[in-house]
Amino acid sequence: MRPIDRGTIPKEKGIDKTVSNYTHWRKDLIDRIGSYCSYCNMKITFSPQVEHVSPKSLDPTRKVDWTNMLLACGPCNLTKSDKPTSHTTHLLPDMHNTHLAFAYIEKVFRRKGETYDGAIAIPSTSLVKGSVEETMAKATIELVGLDILKVNNRATDYRWKERYEAIIHVRSARQCWGEAPKKDNMLIDNICFQAQSRGFFSIWYRAFEDVPEMREALIKAFNGTSQRHFSQVDYLPVPPIV
């Protein structure tokens, strides 16, 4: 999960912007962090939902608070709904180094006699079992349903499919990189463009983690990726998670 920095309150005519409706932050959020779901990291091609980290029903004083806003896809927002959410109980992309906390794995599953290829998020295997980080990672997966494998006729939640297709796409891009005779800027730009078009930052980053120029390029290709969670020298992720 990409760690995010939404930055300070946007300015309007030189002073801190105020809004009467939280949806009025949408453009600012897209400008700052890109049109991606902050939780599943899927690219959102049309109008991402403005999401309250701490739910507005439980925390009405933060209903239009810039520091409480992220962007979400429908399934993440719907699953999260008004569940209590905090930076002390959950790993959250606007606070923690969430890139280090999760892994994405393929999962074949069956529904009504059909077999499907999907992918889910799990706590990173580098986390110590029973540790605070692992407990918080599990809570986040549960919060937004990053392990849901769901099939219905309305296709309301295809995150498992998008995630799986991203893994396959990334694998192919990595193979192309390996076989390319010249690793030049055009190739780097091309891979970054593919990554931006699909989303799932952490899946791309991890596949190219051994390539310093790709680490740097991917971090820069995704606006609003938290600078403090990646070294500005070698672009490797910087612990701790919490």
Ligand SMILES: [Zn+2]
């Ligand atoms: Zn999502």
